[in-house]
Amino acid sequence: MTKTTIAAALAGLVCAAPALPAGTIEVAALLHDGQISRVSGASFDGPHLRLYGRDWADWSRVFLQFDLAALSGLGSGAVQSAKLRLAADAVENPDGKAIGIYRITVPWTPDATWDLASTVDQAAWPQDENRNANIDHAAGIPLPEPSATAVITADGPVEIDVTDLVKAWLDGEPDHGLMLRVGPTIWGIPGDMGNWNFEFLASEAGRDGPVLEIVTEGDPARP
Numbered sequence: 001m002t003k004t005t006i007a008a009a010l011a012g013l014v015c016a017a018p019a020l021p022a023g024t025i026e027v028a029a030l031l032h033d034g035q036i037s038r039v040s041g042a043s044f045d046g047p048h049l050r051l052y053g054r055d056w057a058d059w060s061r062v063f064l065q066f067d068l069a070a071l072s073g074l075g076s077g078a079v080q081s082a083k084l085r086l087a088a089d090a091v092e093n094p095d096g097k098a099i100g101i102y103r104i105t106v107p108w109t110p111d112a113t114w115d116l117a118s119t120v121d122q123a124a125w126p127q128d129e130n131r132n133a134n135i136d137h138a139a140g141i142p143l144p145e146p147s148a149t150a151v152i153t154a155d156g157p158v159e160i161d162v163t164d165l166v167k168a169w170l171d172g173e174p175d176h177g178l179m180l181r182v183g184p185t186i187w188g189i190p191g192d193m194g195n196w197n198f199e200f201l202a203s204e205a206g207r208d209g210p211v212l213e214i215v216t217e218g219d220p221a222r223p
């Protein structure tokens with residue numbers, strides 16, 4: 001067999017595996033979406049995801065989790081970009097505060113509440129060393145810098161680049177979803193931080209719910 005023939009045969013072998021064309025858009029399925037507030041309870045079945053803060057009173061965090069099974073086996077190098085898409089409704093953000101997007105590092109379920117982050121039920125939420133009344137510990141102790149930030153001041157579609165966060169998952173970090181939060185690191189009731197309110201459409205709204213959209217670089221080895 002000549003070198004040319006061998007090369008052609010090898011090329012044939014490579015081409016035999018179906019390729020995922022570069023630029024393919026994968027949409028990760030949403031598993032859970034909801035909010036957990038310090039005072040007003042948690043909700044994972046309402047039509048809105050409420051991210052709010054009230055001076056000296058109450059504040060909330062939004063929790064999202066997507067199923068990355070469709071990307072199983074792909075390393076971070078296969079990802080060109082990733083975007084979190086949300087539809088913002090009823091935005092009140094007079095101070096132009098930034099929303100931080102954090103990778104959650106502990107397991108949780110839609111049964112999660114702020115109280116369960118205390119000593120009420122240490123076995124349920126959060127788990128491991130994050131057994132403390134500061135729900136921000138869900139994203140690590142101490143709270144790291146956010147993976148991404150977004151400043152939203154008006155209603156409408158929101159697109160947040162979460163490429164680094166998705167790449168970390170595909171490189172082996174456990175996928176426990178993401179947390180959206182606003183404001184400084186909090187112990188106890190926050191002081192004079194101003195007020196803010198963001199309501200994003202939840203999956204239960206029936207339209208424009210959270211979407212994680214991933215654009216691939218293409219991966220010939222993927223079946």
Ligand SMILES: [Ca+2]
Pocket residue numbers: 032033034044045046202203204
């Ligand atoms: Ca939900």
